[in-house]
Amino acid sequence: MMKRTMSQNVFRILALIYLLPASGxxxxxxxxxxxxxxxxxxxxPAYAGSRGTIASTLYFRKQWWGMIGSPTTQSFGIHAPDKxxxxxxxxxxxxxxxxxxxxxxxxxSYAYRVAFDGFELSMGxxxxxxxxxxxxxxxxxxxxxxxxxxLNAQNIFAPNIGTGFLxxxxxxxxxxxxxxxxxxxxxxxxVTGSDIARVYRHYFFTAGYVFGLxxxxxxxxxxxxxxxxxxPPELDLNFSLLFADKLWAGLSYRSFDxxxxxxxxxxIPQIRIGYAFDFTLTPLRQYNSGTHELFLGYExxxxxxxxxxxxxx
Numbered sequence: 001m002m003k004r005t006m007s008q009n010v011f012r013i014l015a016l017i018y019l020l021p022a023s024g025x026x027x028x029x030x031x032x033x034x035x036x037x038x039x040x041x042x043x044x045p046a047y048a049g050s051r052g053t054i055a056s057t058l059y060f061r062k063q064w065w066g067m068i069g070s071p072t073t074q075s076f077g078i079h080a081p082d083k084x085x086x087x088x089x090x091x092x093x094x095x096x097x098x099x100x101x102x103x104x105x106x107x108x109s110y111a112y113r114v115a116f117d118g119f120e121l122s123m124g125x126x127x128x129x130x131x132x133x134x135x136x137x138x139x140x141x142x143x144x145x146x147x148x149x150x151l152n153a154q155n156i157f158a159p160n161i162g163t164g165f166l167x168x169x170x171x172x173x174x175x176x177x178x179x180x181x182x183x184x185x186x187x188x189x190x191v192t193g194s195d196i197a198r199v200y201r202h203y204f205f206t207a208g209y210v211f212g213l214x215x216x217x218x219x220x221x222x223x224x225x226x227x228x229x230x231x232p233p234e235l236d237l238n239f240s241l242l243f244a245d246k247l248w249a250g251l252s253y254r255s256f257d258x259x260x261x262x263x264x265x266x267x268i269p270q271i272r273i274g275y276a277f278d279f280t281l282t283p284l285r286q287y288n289s290g291t292h293e294l295f296l297g298y299e300x301x302x303x304x305x306x307x308x309x310x311x312x313x
Contacts, residue, residue: 030179030202031073031096033059034252034260034276035295036224036236037313041077041092043204043224044164044177045109046124049081049088054300064280064288069099079109086113088122100138104131107160107179122166126179130199132156132186158184158199171210173313178203203227210242210312218242220250220312232256242312248274257281258291272297 033039039057040047056078064070079090088111096103107128114121133155164177184199208222224236233255240250240262248264258281264274278291 030226030228031061031071031075031094032063032254033061033075034236034254034258034278034291034293035059035262035264035274036206037208037220037222037238038264038272038274038295038297039075039077040166040175040206040313041079041090041109042075042094043179044124044166044175044206045090045107045126045162045179046111046122046164046166046175046177047088048079048090048109048111048122048124049085049113050111050120050122050166050168051079051299052081052085054078054080056298058296059293061291061293063278063291064284065290065292067284067288070288072097081113087111088113088124090126092126100135102131102133102135104133105129105160107162111166119167119169122168124164124166124177126160126162126164128160130158130160130180130184132158132199156186158182158186160184160199164204168313171312173206173208175206176204177206200228200230208238208313213241216244218245220248222313238262252276254278260291262293264295270299270301 033042036043039059040050041057057076059073059075061073062070063072073094073096075092075094077090077092079088081088090109092105092107092109094105105128107126109124109126111122111124136152136154159182160180161182162177162179163181164175166173166175168174178201180199181201182199183201186198203226205225206223208220210218210220212218218241220240220242222238222240226234235255236252238250238252240248242248246266250262252260252262254260258278260276260278262274262276264272266272274295276293278293280288280290
């Protein structure tokens with residue numbers, strides 16, 4: 001009973017942190033991805049069409065396993081180039097849940113690509129909407145009938161526009177993106193008045209490089225730098241090894257948060273599967289048993305097209 005009570009208290013703290021923007025402070029709003037290097041469309045619209053064929057990804061992430069109301073994320077993306085290979089189009093959908101708070105993002109992406117001297121520069125735009133919901137019936141309250149706690153669930157729709165750039169060659173990539181440019185207001189009305197929450201701009205910088213260590217082994221260092229106003233920059237560092245162009249195995253470190261191990265296996269040219277496990281490094285580690293993330297990628301093969309293999313990013 002004591003352990004459950006402590007978990008509930010931790011969840012209340014997490015929910016408060018998540019809602020800090022409503023009181024004029026700032027917090028991380030976007031979902032985390034440990035396997036970000038294989039989920040490019042989720043953070044950068046310029047990734048659309050970069051695989052040269054119809055490519056789809058499916059993610060599931062359960063953060064802080066065993067903690068009541070801990071974050072749960074599902075993500076789906078599909079993208080493809082046109083026949084000329086100059087334009088890319090994509091669709092991405094994300095469902096992010098923390099206790100009684102949820103966010104659903106749906107975006108359509110467009111990318112224009114220019115090739116030169118063995119490199120390719122892609123410039124992307126995306127547009128869509130956010131559904132921000134608070135299910136007050138699932139909230140843990142201290143007093144029944146509290147007039148500051150609404151009786152019904154609330155949903156707010158907000159438009160979204162994002163942009164990004166991606167420069168890559170056969171063995172490296174460099175990207176910058178702002179998935180949502182609009183600082184849309186998210187209002188929640190209470191008896192005592194109105195508070196305003198916002199969707200804040202998140203800035204993403206990504207980079208990675210692949211080099212050979214021998215005839216059967218390649219190495220890939222990669223990084224993801226995230227920034228949102230009012231919070232410290234967050235850095236993800238990853239180092240992975242590719243064995244026989246089939247199996248990725250690596251370690252990842254997220255500043256102020258976690259250490260992760262991840263593996264990905266190229267089953268056949270069309271199919272890849274991945275798994276990551278995060279070890280929590282903050283004091284929250286005593287309340288959870290880690291974070292699990294699953295990934296499935298599928299690429300459609302056509303007679304006139306070939307899937308680029310091995311998959312470096």
